[in-house]
Amino acid sequence: MSNEIKTIGVLTSGGDAPGMNAAIRAVVREAICKGKKVKGIKRGYAGLLQEEIIDMDAHSVSDIISRGGTILQTARCYEFVEPEYQKEAADICRKHGIDGLVVIGGDGSFKGAQKLAANGINTIGLPGTIDLDIACTEYTIGFDTAVNTAMDAIDKVRDTSTSHERCSIIEVMGRGAGYIALWCGIANGAEDVLLPERYDYDEQKLVNHIIEGRKKGKQHHIIINAEGIGHSLSMAKRIEAATGIETRATILGHMQRGGSPTCKDRVYASTMGALAVDLLCEGKTNRVVGYDHGEFIDFDIDEALAMNKDVNEYQVRICKDLGNS
Numbered sequence: 001m002s003n004e005i006k007t008i009g010v011l012t013s014g015g016d017a018p019g020m021n022a023a024i025r026a027v028v029r030e031a032i033c034k035g036k037k038v039k040g041i042k043r044g045y046a047g048l049l050q051e052e053i054i055d056m057d058a059h060s061v062s063d064i065i066s067r068g069g070t071i072l073q074t075a076r077c078y079e080f081v082e083p084e085y086q087k088e089a090a091d092i093c094r095k096h097g098i099d100g101l102v103v104i105g106g107d108g109s110f111k112g113a114q115k116l117a118a119n120g121i122n123t124i125g126l127p128g129t130i131d132l133d134i135a136c137t138e139y140t141i142g143f144d145t146a147v148n149t150a151m152d153a154i155d156k157v158r159d160t161s162t163s164h165e166r167c168s169i170i171e172v173m174g175r176g177a178g179y180i181a182l183w184c185g186i187a188n189g190a191e192d193v194l195l196p197e198r199y200d201y202d203e204q205k206l207v208n209h210i211i212e213g214r215k216k217g218k219q220h221h222i223i224i225n226a227e228g229i230g231h232s233l234s235m236a237k238r239i240e241a242a243t244g245i246e247t248r249a250t251i252l253g254h255m256q257r258g259g260s261p262t263c264k265d266r267v268y269a270s271t272m273g274a275l276a277v278d279l280l281c282e283g284k285t286n287r288v289v290g291y292d293h294g295e296f297i298d299f300d301i302d303e304a305l306a307m308n309k310d311v312n313e314y315q316v317r318i319c320k321d322l323g324n325s
């Protein structure tokens with residue numbers, strides 16, 4: 001019996017990210033170019049277990065490259081950690097003739113992909129998350145758009161903060177990771193950045209810093225707080241009471257996950273989507289695609305999941321130095 005892949009499935013899982021549509025489009029079109037059939041699985045692993053599976057052709061992905069979100073929808077499916085559901089999902093793939101699967105999502109989704117590969121479905125993961133928290137890759141689909149959205153929003157908050165001579169705490173997403181916070185810290189020239197990876201929260205130090213800045217004539221004080229630290233609203237109340245300076249908290253929230261993807265997210269997601277299909281056609285499975293030192297490469301999922309990642313220490317230092325005149 002030939003082991004050649006005939007039908008490729010694609011799904012998105014976990015939090016959506018701008019650029020996921022570009023990746024789906026690339027999977028569909030590259031697969032069709034290589035003579036494969038393509039099936040779209042709706043709502044991640046939840047939809048797979050419900051057999052929400054649709055046929056896709058080149059036209060199904062027309063006019064989506066510029067759209068945020070994911071046309072396949074996404075979900076979190078908590079029962080998928082159970083081996084019985086993983087086996088059932090692999091059986092459903094076989095029933096629908098899906099012999100190769102592309103999973104677009106974060107670390108959690110990769111664990112699901114790893115289990116499907118162990119149950120006999122050739123599976124490739126693509127890093128899709130705004131959080132940039134996947135260790136094997138310097139790039140994740142959606143981060144570039146999200147961090148630009150956050151940067152623009154913080155510029156706007158800063159305008160009003162300066163006019164009112166206020167202190168502003170702006171909370172950005174990232175789950176347990178501080179990449180969006182750190183990048184915005186540098187890009188927006190924030191006076192303070194609070195990162196979960198460098199948790200040394202000392203409110204008195206922060207208060208002293210705000211007062212010192214005011215004495216030097218600073219008209220605003222921007223604090224970027226990572227979601228992993230949180231508590232921005234109560235922090236604002238305490239800081240206002242301690243400094244006597246009006247302090248407001250803004251939680252940017254889900255607006256960071258939406259919007260039209262940047263050029264980088266469209267191009268990288270397209271490249272990764274096509275590469276996933278090429279890897280499946282080469283007979284590879286249990287792999288994830290990453291971007292490292294200018295190259296798109298693939299890793300064994302088990303190895304990728306065992307890797308650790310940290311924010312760049314040099315950038316943490318310069319973020320502090322450059323934000324304070």
Ligand code: ADP
Nearest residue numbers: 014015076077080081105106107108109111112
């Ligand atoms: P992300 O993929 O962005 O990290 P989650 O951590 O929410 O997002 O994971 C997305 C989905 O991946 C989960 O809802 C679940 O269906 C699946 N998943 C997460 N962890 C595991 C696991 N250990 N085994 C199997 N599937 C998992």
Ligand code: F6P
Nearest residue numbers: 015129130131173174175227257
């Ligand atoms: O992983 C992406 C992300 O947006 C995180 O930054 C955030 O912690 C989480 O998802 C929010 O999830 P939900 O959409 O379920 O509120």
